[in-house]
Amino acid sequence: MKRDSWGKILLGLTTGAAFGFLLHKGRAAEHEAISGQLLFEDASVIKIMATASAVGALGTYALNALDLVDLKIKPLNTGGVVLGGTLFGAGMALLGYCPGTSMAAIGQGHADAAAGAAGMLGGAMAYVKAYPHIKPIIEKGSTGKQTLPEITDTSPWLWVAGLAGAVALGAGLQARNRNNADNSERQGLTDLAPRSDIV
Amino acid sequence: MAVLRRKKWSPYTVGAAIGVLETVAMLTAKKPLGITTPFEQAAVMVAEKVAPEAMQVDDYKAQSGMEPSIGWEWGLVGGVVLGSLVSARLSNDPIPPAVPDAWREKIGASPGLRIGAAASGGALMMFGARMAKGCTSGHGISGTMQLAASSWLFNPIIFAAGAAVAKALLGRKS
Numbered sequence: 457m458k459r460d461s462w463g464k465i466l467l468g469l470t471t472g473a474a475f476g477f478l479l480h481k482g483r484a485a486e487h488e489a490i491s492g493q494l495l496f497e498d499a500s501v502i503k504i505m506a507t508a509s510a511v512g513a514l515g516t517y518a519l520n521a522l523d524l525v526d527l528k529i530k531p532l533n534t535g536g537v538v539l540g541g542t543l544f545g546a547g548m549a550l551l552g553y554c555p556g557t558s559m560a561a562i563g564q565g566h567a568d569a570a571a572g573a574a575g576m577l578g579g580a581m582a583y584v585k586a587y588p589h590i591k592p593i594i595e596k597g598s599t600g601k602q603t604l605p606e607i608t609d610t611s612p613w614l615w616v617a618g619l620a621g622a623v624a625l626g627a628g629l630q631a632r633n634r635n636n637a638d639n640s641e642r643q644g645l646t647d648l649a650p651r652s653d654i655v
Numbered sequence: 656m657a658v659l660r661r662k663k664w665s666p667y668t669v670g671a672a673i674g675v676l677e678t679v680a681m682l683t684a685k686k687p688l689g690i691t692t693p694f695e696q697a698a699v700m701v702a703e704k705v706a707p708e709a710m711q712v713d714d715y716k717a718q719s720g721m722e723p724s725i726g727w728e729w730g731l732v733g734g735v736v737l738g739s740l741v742s743a744r745l746s747n748d749p750i751p752p753a754v755p756d757a758w759r760e761k762i763g764a765s766p767g768l769r770i771g772a773a774a775s776g777g778a779l780m781m782f783g784a785r786m787a788k789g790c791t792s793g794h795g796i797s798g799t800m801q802l803a804a805s806s807w808l809f810n811p812i813i814f815a816a817g818a819a820v821a822k823a824l825l826g827r828k829s
Contacts, residue, residue, distance in 0.1 A: 472734020511674020540786025545816025547780030563739030575777025
């Protein structure tokens with residue numbers, strides 16, 4: 457059995473611990489987070505993902521411009537992404553957690569997430585068994601490792617700026633709405649107690 | 656450090672911090688965050704130990720060119736469990752019920768049914784993740800931030816399929 461150095465595994469453990477800590481603080485490790493997102497009742501998960509993507513894009517493309525990192529692009533296997541994405545979405549709705557948040561949910565003590573993880577190992581075994589037979593379906597319509605700037609022949613910074621701008625706009629709109637809601641609450645004298653819970 | 660004990664951080668704060676963490680991972684480990692690859696590697700290892708012939712492991716290896724190894728990603732997965740545990744204890748969260756509230760209201764209080772559904776959902780989700788070569792982390796955040804075309808295709812598909820199934824299962828009946 458092959459194994460990386462313990463230093464690398466420890467680096468992964470530390471990075472993962474920070475990731476899990478953040479997922480829990482964002483309340484993404486709750487069943488309500490993913491299911492609420494899929495029912496359009498709670499947009500926390502999409503806000504976390506979009507903000508992480510925008511900030512990560514700024515960092516990664518800046519480091520890439522300095523030749524400090526290489527991009528790790530997953531191939532555009534149209535069959536695998538479309539069929540796999542459909543199965544993934546259906547399974548995620550049934551489980552109520554995604555792979556990362558199910559690990560965080562286990563840390564928080566969700567018994568159903570532990571059952572989900574056992575199922576995930578089973579699903580991976582089924583995939584290993586099925587792979588030689590479904591490989592042609594997965595690779596159907598494959599166009600290789602492509603990025604949006606490559607396909608459209610544009611600067612990646614245009615996309616990074618668009619992504620960051622969209623997230624900043626969303627965050628700004630939410631801050632304004634919350635201020636308005638606070639003000640109207642105060643005008644209506646519905647709640648005179650200090651709002652220590654809103655930071 | 657009262658901030659570490661707080662029960663909830665703003666999703667924008669959490670998202671920005673995950674974005675920084677992604678950048679640090681790209682710099683230190685030379686790869687972005689992802690959860691499902693070690694599950695495929697673990698599956699190969701288990702298959703090799705238990706039933707290499709029935710599972711056609713050699714066939715899988717020849718076709719995929721993958722040789723499983725325990726590495727950074729394995730630490731990452733274990734770390735997520737650990738980090739969430741630490742945060743939950745600092746926030747003094749109660750241990751959650753085995754059957755989530757929304758599920759109990761719409762489907763039933765049976766823990767057996769919930770556990771079975773969770774395991775089936777996990778299996779389906781992982782099979783799909785490996786077909787697409789990524790999950791909500793690997794495609795959803797890591798792939799979209801790198802502007803990978805595959806990831807920008809994956810995201811709308813998982814949310815559309817997920818929304819349809821969630822509506823059928825848990826949607827309000829009105």
